[in-house]
Amino acid sequence: MLTNEQVDLLFDFCERHHVHHYDVQLELVDHLANAIEEKMNADDRLTFEAALTSVHASFGVLGFAPVVYSRAGALYKHYAKLERKIFFSYFTWPKAAMTVCLFLLLMLPLRFCTGDQLAMFTQTFLISLLILQIYFSKKSRKRVKKQKKHLLLTQVVYHESWFTAFLVIQYFSLNRYDVYNSTNHVKVVIVYSVMMLISLLFFVSLLGYREMTNQTHELAKKLYPEAFEFAD
Numbered sequence: 001m002l003t004n005e006q007v008d009l010l011f012d013f014c015e016r017h018h019v020h021h022y023d024v025q026l027e028l029v030d031h032l033a034n035a036i037e038e039k040m041n042a043d044d045r046l047t048f049e050a051a052l053t054s055v056h057a058s059f060g061v062l063g064f065a066p067v068v069y070s071r072a073g074a075l076y077k078h079y080a081k082l083e084r085k086i087f088f089s090y091f092t093w094p095k096a097a098m099t100v101c102l103f104l105l106l107m108l109p110l111r112f113c114t115g116d117q118l119a120m121f122t123q124t125f126l127i128s129l130l131i132l133q134i135y136f137s138k139k140s141r142k143r144v145k146k147q148k149k150h151l152l153l154t155q156v157v158y159h160e161s162w163f164t165a166f167l168v169i170q171y172f173s174l175n176r177y178d179v180y181n182s183t184n185h186v187k188v189v190i191v192y193s194v195m196m197l198i199s200l201l202f203f204v205s206l207l208g209y210r211e212m213t214n215q216t217h218e219l220a221k222k223l224y225p226e227a228f229e230f231a232d
Contacts, residue, residue, distance in 0.1 A: 002033050006048055013052065019064050022149035022227050023220075024071050028064060032056075071152060079156055079212065086208040099204065106196040110189065115181030118188075122180075122195050129202055136206060140213045149227035153220045156213050 002010075010029045019025055032055055039051040056063065090099050109121045144154050179191050221228050 002037060002048075007033060009048075010052070013056075014064065017056075017064050019068060020150055021068075021152035021155070023151045023153050023224055024068055026224075027071070028067060068152075075152060075155075079216075082215070083205075083208050083212050086211050087205055090204045090207065099200070102203075103196065103200050106200065107193070110192050115178070115188070118180040118192060119178075122192070126195075126199060129199060129206070132203075133206055136210050136213075143213075143217060147227050148229050149224070151220050151224060151227055153223070154216060156216055 007029065010032050011025055013032075014025045014028050019028060032052065035055040035058075036048065036051040039054060040046050040048070059067075089095055106125075109118055113121060140156060147154065180188055182188055
């Protein structure tokens with residue numbers, strides 16, 4: 001059985017070999033400790049340092065890197081699956097009622113606004129969504145920084161949004177072609193409806209991201225409470 005001092009040395013060893021996330025360190029330290037104990041039990045003359053060197057060599061020339069990459073890949077798939085689940089929940093009952101009501105609410109300006117007012121509303125709404133995205137992302141990163149220990153589990157980084165490109169395209173298209181002042185009313189309705197539909201989908205994805213990060217944070221607090229000691 002390894003001593004507490006030897007276990008601490010294993011954590012330091014992982015840190016020095018570029019494993020900086022506490023949850024991954026725990027997995028590696030557990031594996032290393034078991035392997036070292038087996039070697040030392042099989043050979044009484046084997047020192048702790050020699051056993052550690054031997055076990056680390058068994059990981060190959062890349063060391064712990066494949067373990068970290070594998071763990072990160074598994075978490076990425078977990079995040080993607082969870083985000084999809086949350087996203088589609090907004091299109092099933094009872095959340096679907098809220099989604100439909102929001103879309104109908106976004107369609108109201110089409111009835112009461114002029115072409116220029118529609119363009120202004122569209123651009124203002126889209127920019128507001130981008131600001132909301134930045135706010136959610138910064139809030140998530142700020143919460144992670146407050147942790148006492150770094151966790152791979154909470155390193156949920158929001159993917160670069162396609163919505164930024166969409167905003168740029170629609171901004172120039174609305175200003176250059178002035179589609180909302182077209183005499184073709186059907187064309188105006190279609191363009192505006194598509195704009196609002198895409199905006200709604202993006203808004204729902206933002207809500208999904210926020211809920212995913214909240215769930216992940218709460219799970220991390222339960223699994224690794226020591227990583228949140230002294231954190232607000």
